[in-house]
Amino acid sequence: MTAIISKQGLRVMNNYPKQRIVIAEDNVFQRGILRNQLANLGYMDVLDAASGIEALTLCHQNKIDLLICDLRMPGMDGMALLRHLSTMPFRGSVIICSALEQPVIDSVLLMGQAFGLQILGSIRKPVSATRIQALLTKQHYYSIQVKNCNNSIVTLDDLCQALDKGTIKPWYQPKVSFKNGEFLGTEALARWFHPEKGFVPPSEFISLAEQNGLIDKLTDSIFSQSIQKAHLWAKSGLSINLSINLSAQSLPNTHLFDSLLEYCRQWGVNPKMVTIEITEGTFIGDIGRALESATRMRMNGFGLSIDDFGTGFASIQQLTTLPFTELKLDRSFISRCYEDKSSMAIVQYSLNLAKQLGLKSVAEGVEDEKTWQILATLGCDICQGFFSARPMPENELSNWYRKWRHQVYDMKLFEHL
Numbered sequence: 001m002t003a004i005i006s007k008q009g010l011r012v013m014n015n016y017p018k019q020r021i022v023i024a025e026d027n028v029f030q031r032g033i034l035r036n037q038l039a040n041l042g043y044m045d046v047l048d049a050a051s052g053i054e055a056l057t058l059c060h061q062n063k064i065d066l067l068i069c070d071l072r073m074p075g076m077d078g079m080a081l082l083r084h085l086s087t088m089p090f091r092g093s094v095i096i097c098s099a100l101e102q103p104v105i106d107s108v109l110l111m112g113q114a115f116g117l118q119i120l121g122s123i124r125k126p127v128s129a130t131r132i133q134a135l136l137t138k139q140h141y142y143s144i145q146v147k148n149c150n151n152s153i154v155t156l157d158d159l160c161q162a163l164d165k166g167t168i169k170p171w172y173q174p175k176v177s178f179k180n181g182e183f184l185g186t187e188a189l190a191r192w193f194h195p196e197k198g199f200v201p202p203s204e205f206i207s208l209a210e211q212n213g214l215i216d217k218l219t220d221s222i223f224s225q226s227i228q229k230a231h232l233w234a235k236s237g238l239s240i241n242l243s244i245n246l247s248a249q250s251l252p253n254t255h256l257f258d259s260l261l262e263y264c265r266q267w268g269v270n271p272k273m274v275t276i277e278i279t280e281g282t283f284i285g286d287i288g289r290a291l292e293s294a295t296r297m298r299m300n301g302f303g304l305s306i307d308d309f310g311t312g313f314a315s316i317q318q319l320t321t322l323p324f325t326e327l328k329l330d331r332s333f334i335s336r337c338y339e340d341k342s343s344m345a346i347v348q349y350s351l352n353l354a355k356q357l358g359l360k361s362v363a364e365g366v367e368d369e370k371t372w373q374i375l376a377t378l379g380c381d382i383c384q385g386f387f388s389a390r391p392m393p394e395n396e397l398s399n400w401y402r403k404w405r406h407q408v409y410d411m412k413l414f415e416h417l
């Protein structure tokens with residue numbers, strides 16, 4: 001994909017598919033601003049609607065790719081418009097644009113999702129071009145995914161072959177210390193680049209594996225490949241932790257755990273340097289079984305992390321019963337904690353809880369310096385997010401590390417110490 005620089009200096013992807021956009025907004029001035037911002041980003045096919053009814057008619061008569069929707073409009077308001085759209089064969093994405101308080105907008109976003117609409121997010125008024133661009137980029141990737149799904153590019157056969165040939169590889173996302181920027185570990189994430197069909201989104205092949213009884217095989221393959229890398233890191237004197245994900249389905253599978261132990265023995269990797277991440281939802285079912293597996297992992301020295309914390313419904317009792325060593329805060333609270341009071345409350349609560357229970361805290365989804373500073377000040381231990389590093393193939397880690405050390409130095413991230 002080629003990038004060009006617009007007059008405003010924003011990066012614009014100039015080969016996005018042609019989009020037809022509807023702006024539903026009763027205020028002429030606000031419509032004008034949005035239209036201009038979209039034109040600056042290269043989107044010229046824009047239709048105006050001064051009311052909910054007009055927008056509904058436009059969406060009915062045309063194939064619309066994106067609706068930018070105000071909430072307060074005379075007659076049919078934004079919420080009623082979304083409800084009507086959900087009953088039509090409307091396939092476009094939706095961005096909410098409003099000056100209302102964030103909790104109100106958040107409820108509308110949830111409502112839209114519950115209606116089954118593709119909601120990209122919200123833009124606060126006054127509208128910022130950067131925010132529009134971020135949401136439109138998200139839409140671009142969504143349209144690729146939808147295309148992939150519609151064409152069912154990944155078949156079960158493809159998956160079986162990839163597993164047999166070992167072409168699904170672990171990529172590694174570095175984790176660094178909030179305290180001093182130190183490189184502490186990586187999380188191994190499964191990535192699949194099909195030779196003809198290109199990048200396959202993990203959500204797609206992981207659920208395909210789960211639905212067809214192949215998840216243990218996939219997990220085993222990622223384990224064996226990443227433990228070999230952990231061996232090489234240790235051999236080169238790099239003392240970093242390896243985090244690996246275990247599907248809820250695989251937790252009771254003792255064979256899978258035995259083979260993980262065996263890989264560690266075979267490659268001389270101390271289980272203390274390996275953390276097993278389990279999603280919070282796992283513990284809703286059979287707590288006895290979960291407790292048995294989790295305790296066995298801890299007995300053998302592995303670290304145990306509760307992944308995506310805050311998105312499931314783990315009770316405090318479960319958290320204290322199970323022998324966790326790490327609490328991983330979900331990205332949905334981190335990525336906008338400074339602009340949303342409820343997210344900030346959950347972040348502070350979770351960090352306190354981790355501290356009280358003696359667990360290491362990890363923040364996922366740290367994307368900018370402002371979020372970094374907040375989490376560092378709140379005393380979070382470990383950062384994992386695009387701000388410090390994206391997931392990458394193993395051979396790019398050393399290059400990243402060199403750049404990261406410069407970034408840490410240049411940005412004076414640790415002046416507060």
Ligand SMILES: [Mg+2]
Pocket residue numbers: 187245277307
């Ligand atoms: Mg994880």
